[in-house]
Each structure stands twice: as structure tokens, then as C-alpha cells.
Amino acid sequence: MSHDEHHELSFIRKYVFSIDHKVIGIQYGITALCFLFFGFCLMMLMRWQLAYPGQELPVLGKLLGEEFFPGGVMTPDFYNSLGVMHGTIMIFLGVVPLLVGAFGNYVMPLQIGAPDMSFPKLNMASYWIYLCGGCVMLASFFVPGGAANSGWTAYPPLSVTATTGQTWWIIGMVFLITSSLLGSVNFIVTIVQLRAKGLTMFRLPFFVWSQLVTAFLLLLAFPPLEAAGVLQLADRVLGTSFFLPEGLVISGQQLVQGAVPSGGGNPILWQHLFWFLAHPEVYVLILPAMGIVGEIIANNTRKPLWGYRPIVYSSIFLGFMSFIVWAHHMFITGMGTSLSMFFATTTMIISIPSVVILTALVISLYKGSIRFNVPMLFALSFLPMFAIGGLTGLPLGLPASDIHLHDTYYVIGHFHYVVAPGTIFAIFAGVYYWFPKVTGRRMSEGLGKIHFWLSLIGMNGAFMPMFFVGIAGMLRRGYDPAAYAANENLLGMVKMSSWSVWMLGVAQLPFILNFFMSIVAGKKVSANPWEATTLEWSAPSPPPHGNFEAVPVVYRGPYEYSTDDRKDDFFPQHLQAEA
Amino acid sequence: MADSHADISKHVKLYIGVFAALAGLTIVTVLASQVDFSGPGHVVVALLIAGIKATLVAAVFMHLKWERSGWIWWPLVLCAFFFVVLMTLPTLVATESRDRAPAGTWDTIPVREAPAHSGGNAESGH
């Protein structure tokens, strides 16, 4: 709409049912941060039961009620519910909405010089469907039997025979999947159609590339899970038996009669459909994080990213390969050896592009004049944390070692190094980095540094012990580690992990304080406080409706830092070279 | 894609032709299902005819025949590939029922005392 048509939008249209990608991005961001914190709180509760099994939870135990905490001690069923909800909330309601919904939505259109997303109304719909899904998930705590308690992977037959919460979980997931699908269509079309003049594909900032690949993963991997969800729903509600084997007996009762004329289904099928999504999903969790880290490293080393093209090709290859490795989660289902070999091989292959990206990011540091500000600290620590997470994944991709490690705390340690000190740190880095764009103010460096160092210690204290107790044999999803004689010597490390988790919780206080204080009282900064080159910094902070004052034109690649022929050490994409 | 009037009226003729082909093939597939082929013949014939019909719909009604944009084609190629991967699932699952670990393998973990009311989750794992 042209500028002379200045009709005022009502408050509701402007801030609640807004179709502006920036407002939607902020909505996603705030909502997802809340979910992330909530999912973390669930984990803090669980860690009490693990560290002090069977002991009364101080103060809170009484408050949370007799149903779930008889005598102040958490019930096993409630422990299971917490585990499911922690996993589900962290992934589908916290991290993905932050990486894609918040950062993707806010930053990506700015970085490509677009006035908005291609389908603004669809964008709004994505957010509201996501919120509905989140509410269904939260509400499921209050149905009889509590929230879903069959693992976040919802393996049948257990999930089919579980309490009502599981039905709510499926319905919630269908909402979240729908929201993701709408979002991914929107992202791809926007990146393809709305790039500014001169912004060719290989002049795109790496963050935009990572969003593009991610959107394809969401687009093509999620539908099979949606199908599987519908089938599981039918099993639970319509009494079908897609995932229940014939002649299944539970507690002495035969569930699926060898019905005439045909009988049961196949529980393994669920695992296949589930992991067909869930492996690409882990790249959804990591690719945009790499994108954020790439932006920040280039900016704070004042150097172009080393190996921009290899990084881009690697992420495309990574996205492609991620569709054909899923069964490495299923080595112990009794897969034949040749199939195991196949999936082990593809898994080893897919580790190569990850290493290429990581290596390129590390080499980018070489001979840089590094600025150690808070976003850079988080981005830098992402590198070793992700490396630990990635390298510990290799033994899980090989059947021989996986048979021992499967379903132990080693697995928990492995993927948390990827998603917690990895992705979550990238998210923090992104928050500190783009905060000035969103608010026009900077977050405090002092509080930020406290937040960073405490988080770094907390994260490692929490997850490093898990490798050891896992290799020693402590099983994942166990309610009471002390119940097994073999765990006797491990309980000390379990306690250490728990205390680190609580410390990590405390470490978030400076962040929360910093976040809210900086919105009102942060130091005011210019539109381009980091002296960055990409397009989002050429718009005012915060960008007005329609984003740019003049339609931007792009003349060069994304990371032209320290070029010789300029007095500034950076050369923004939208500036024309002086003749 | 060609936009002029004359071209569109040519299209219209094509649409009617394709309709005739689709209707004809529907009858053929019904007839073929009455014939007694040996082995998997039925399946092959039925899927082949369905494939031809689907191709006609996609090429003509959905205008893929005239579609030149790589941004439409490449996602479709990708999608077709992953579709094929999905269709290998039945074979994958079929091989899994072999070579199962013997029942009771995990019963040997020493248990000190069972937790009060077990969550019943131990075997489901993962």
C-alpha cells in the first residue's frame, strides 16, 4: 500500500493479528522463549528425582499436589510425562519456532531486501496454529492420567494403549506440523521470489541459505509424520490396529484378536515413519544455528567467511542426505545386517559436510582481528560444543557400538551437546546480535558476559557427566537410577549433573533481567552498530512497515570485510563502489 | 506459457482429448482387472494404467508440459526421489523381523529392588 494511504491500524491488527513479518517474528520469539523456559523447568523438576530418588521435593513437592506428588515425591508416571513434554516442548515449541519462526521470520526477509514475506496472511496463520498446538500440549497436563507418557518418540504399542494425554499429544503435533508446513512454503517462495535486485543466490548471506535448506526439510519430512500421527490417532480412537501386532498380549489380555479376515499391523512401521521426520528434524535444529553463527563470526572477525561456497554446497548436501539416514536410530530393532550397513554408511557420509562447515567456520577465525563481544562469545563456544556433540554421534551411527550405547545417557549427552550448548548458544548469540535491530538498543555487555560464562559452565557440568554414566550403562528414561546395582558408583555424577542444571537455571536470571531492562533502558545505537555488511543493517532500527526507506539494490557478496580499497573495514552489500 | 486466444482454444481441444483418454483408461483398467493374469500381473497392469493417467493429468491439466521454471521442477524431482525412498519402507520393515535378539536378553540386568509402581516403560525404551 502506498505511503499516502496512512490509515491507522487498530491495536489488534497491529500487534495481535498482525501480518507484518517483524511483528510475527517477535510473537514467535517471545512465545517460544517462554516455552523453552517452561521445558527447562520441567527438566529441573526431573533432575531432582534423578539426584535424590524417592526423596521429597522441597517446597514445590507439596505445591504440585497429591495426584502427581504423593507425599511430595514425584510418581513414575509423572516423571514419564515430564520427559515426554520436555522433549516435545524443547524441540517443537521452543527451538524450531525460535530458529525458524523468530529469527527466520524477522531476519530473513530483511537480509534479502524484501518488504515482507510472500504470503503475509499465511505467515500469521502459521503463528496462530503454532500457538494452538502449544496450548493443546500444555492443556494435556490436565486430562485424566496426565500428559503423554510414552516417550517423545511415541513408540507403539505402548503409545496406543497409553492414557488420554497421548491423544492430545497427537492432536497438538498435527497443529504444529501444519504450522511448520505453511511456514516452510512461505519461506521458500519468499527466498526464491523476493530477493532484492542484484542479490543472486551466491550473494545470499549463509543464514538465508540455511533457512532455505531447512524449509525444504520441513516441507518434505514432516508429512510422513503427520500421516503416522493420523494412523496412531485412528489406532487410539477408532480401534484400528495399524501399529499393533496381531496377537498382542498386555497384562494377560489379548488386545488385537486375530480378527477375521485380517489382523494386526506393524509397530516397527511407526518407528520408520517417525524417524523419517525426526532425523531431518535434527538438521532443522542445527542448520539455522550454523547460519546464525556464520553471520556473527564473519562480522566479528572482520573477515569474509572462509569457504563460503563449500559451506553452502555442504548444507545442501547435508539436507539431501538427512533423508536417507533415519534408520540409524533403529539398529536394535533387529534390522538385517546389510540394511544396518547401508544406514551406517550413509551416516558416516553425512558427517562429512558437517565437518566441512565446522572446519570452514574455524578456519574463518584464523588471522581475524576478533572482537570478543557477547554474541561472538556464544558463537565461538558453539564451535567446540557442536564438535563434541557431533563427534560423540559417530559411535551411535555404527551398529556395533550403538548396541551398547543405545538407550543410555550417552545418547542424551550426545544430542544435548548438539542442541543445548550448540543450538541454544547460537540462539542466545542471535538474540544478542539482532536485539539492536529489533529494538534500536543494545543489551548490556556486562550482564551478557556473566550469562555466558555461567551458562557455559552449567551446560558442560550438566551434560559431560552423562557420557560417563551412559557408557557405564545407566539407562535413559529411567525413573530411579538408584534401583539398579550397576549404577551404584554413578550416583555422584548424576548429582553433579543435577546441580549443574539448577545452576544453569540461575544463570538465566541475568539474561532475563538484561533482556527486559534493555528493551526500555538499553544503550541507544545506530542502525548498524556492529558495522555489518548484510542488508538488514541498512534498514532503520527498528525497521518501519515495509522495511526499507528505499528499495535496496545489491552490488556484492555478503561478507566483504577488510577490503583493501576502502577506509572502513566493511563494505555493505547495498553500497555502490566509488568510481 | 502461450496466452493468446487461439492457443487457449487449441488447449481446450487438448483438454477434451485428455478427458477421453482418461475415461477410456478407466474402462480399460476395470476390464483388465477381470482378466486372469498370472502372478503379480494385475498389480503391474493396474499401476501402469494409473501411472499413465496420472502423467496425463499432471502434464496437461496441471500444465507441467509447458512448465519451464526450474524452481517448480527441482522440488518435484526431489519430492519424487524421497517418495521412492518412502515406498521402500515395506521392504525395509520386512527384513527386520529376521535376526531379532533372543527374548530375555535384557532380563539379566541386576535389579536391586523394583521402584514402587514401575512406570511400565522399561521395555519400550528409545
Added chain:
Amino acid sequence: MSASVLPYTVKPHPVTGVYSGKLGTWLFLASEVMLFGAFFSTYVLLRVGAPTEGAAVWPTHEQTHLSWKIGGFNTLVLIISSVTMVLAWAQLKMNNFSKARLYLIVTFVLAGLFLVVKLTMEYYPKFEAGIRPSTNIFFAAYFVLTGLHALHIVGGMVVIGYFIGPGASLWKKDPEYFTNRIECTGLYWHFVDLVWIFLFPVLYLL
């Protein structure tokens, strides 16, 4: 802020050669292919995995109570509706709004006919005879697959109905934009037809 301020909602992008709505529709259809792919894959697995002897063998045609006559009739109905849909678009291209609208109405009615036949001649008699999705694994697959397809038909009817009714006013404001939206609706509608082209032989004939 209204969608029309964004470039390439109506005119195709000079480089990519498509307008945004068309690309979006195709991407959406790609995800739909994966959705139905998972269902078909499940069906194949259950069918191939069914025991070849004993009580749990796959049902014969007599036992499934599926009539190829009804299925075949509905196949023709959907094929005709696909033709009328594409003709509606062709008429818009030739600037003939009233004819196009007529074709849209025919498409809408045919879609309704499909559903009526499905409900009254297939689902209802089965329920009468006490057949439920839980009866056996064949009917589980049958009801879920055709039910989901029927939902897609309903979705299509909503969209087509919208463009016959309130959405039609767009033609006066921006005929090209309207034509594009009908093209996208058509893409979706042909896809729904395409799914049925596979469902029919798989469920009724094999």
C-alpha cells in the same frame, strides 16, 4: 501491507518465471505427495505383510463389499470435474467470466456428487452392515485413506465455493490475479483427482 504491494503476486518473476502463488501451490503439493506417499507405503506394507493363510488373510473382493461400479462412477465424476476446472481457467484466460463461473459451478456440483455417492452408497451401507474401521486392517486402511481423500475434496469445495461466491469480486478488480488464483485452485484440484486415480485401482480392483 495488503498482499498486492508485494512484487510477483500477479505477474511472473522475470528470472524464476512463476508468480508466487503458483510456486507456493506446487511446494504445498510436493508435501502432499509425501503425505499420501506415507499412507500408500503403509497400505503396501500391511498388505504384503498380511499372512497368506489362516484367519488373518487379506479379504477378498466379496468380503470387502467394494463395488468397482460405484468406484468407477466416482472416478469418472472426478475426472469430469478436473476437466471443467481446467476449462474454467481457460475461459478466464479468454476473458469469459460468466462461462468460467458456470464451469466452476459444475466442478463444485460434481465434487458434491462424489461426496454424496461416497457417503450414501459406500460409507452408509457399510456402517449399516456393522463394518467399522476396527473391523479389520483392510477397512482400517480403506476408511483412513478414503476419509482423508474426502477431506481434501471438502477442502477443495470450500475454495471453489469461495471463488464462485464472495471471491468472485476479485475478477473486477484484478482479472489476472483472479485467473491466477483459479489456476492454483485447479492445481490442487487436479492433485486430488490424481490421488483418486491411484486409490481406485488399489482399493477396488486389486
